[in-house]
Amino acid sequence: MQTPVACFYIKSLLILCLIVNLSCLIEMAESVDSSKSSSLSSSPSAAAVHIVYTEKPQDEQPEAYHIRTLASVLGSEGAAKEALIYSYKTAASGFSAKLTPEQVAEISKQPGVLQVVPSRTLQLHSTPGQLH
Numbered sequence: 001m002q003t004p005v006a007c008f009y010i011k012s013l014l015i016l017c018l019i020v021n022l023s024c025l026i027e028m029a030e031s032v033d034s035s036k037s038s039s040l041s042s043s044p045s046a047a048a049v050h051i052v053y054t055e056k057p058q059d060e061q062p063e064a065y066h067i068r069t070l071a072s073v074l075g076s077e078g079a080a081k082e083a084l085i086y087s088y089k090t091a092a093s094g095f096s097a098k099l100t101p102e103q104v105a106e107i108s109k110q111p112g113v114l115q116v117v118p119s120r121t122l123q124l125h126s127t128p129g130q131l132h
Contacts, residue, residue, distance in 0.1 A: 046100045049085065049119040053094040055112040063087040065112075066095040073099075073107045 057065035066087045071080035085096040096119060099107065108116050 047098040047103075049096055050099045050104055051088075051094060051096050051117050051119050052107060052113060053092060053115045053117075055114060056093040057112075062089040062093060063095075069107070069110055069112065070095065070097060072110055073103050 052066075052069070054066065054069060056062070060068075063084075067077060067080045067084060070083060071077045074080050074083055083097045083099075085098070088094045088096075094114075099116075104116050107113055
């Protein structure tokens with residue numbers, strides 16, 4: 001049987017692993033080739049990677065729901081598939097995509113969209129071996 005202190009450390013390590021994994025996913029989303037943004041707008045320099053948090057779909061596969069939500073703003077399923085960087089299905093429901101400020105405003109109004117936030121890369125201030 002594990003002591004309460006051991007359980008605390010195990011839970012802390014699990015949370016740290018989740019944070020590191022999420023940070024890696026966000027970094028991967030930001031490093032996608034800039035060619036994906038070409039169909040999003042006429043001024044790709046204004047486009048930036050955003051994380052779009054959505055309700056968990058009930059009667060549809062998450063990625064299909066994410067593509068449909070994105071297509072409602074971009075105008076076609078093809079443009080949505082090209083713009084989609086990553087589809088989050090496990091810890092959260094949502095997706096990442098390069099969006100212009102106008103597209104962010106429009107997708108924020110779509111049914112089922114909970115929040116749209118700019119993607120950020122966070123740096124850890126210590127390594128797992130230095131946790132005390």
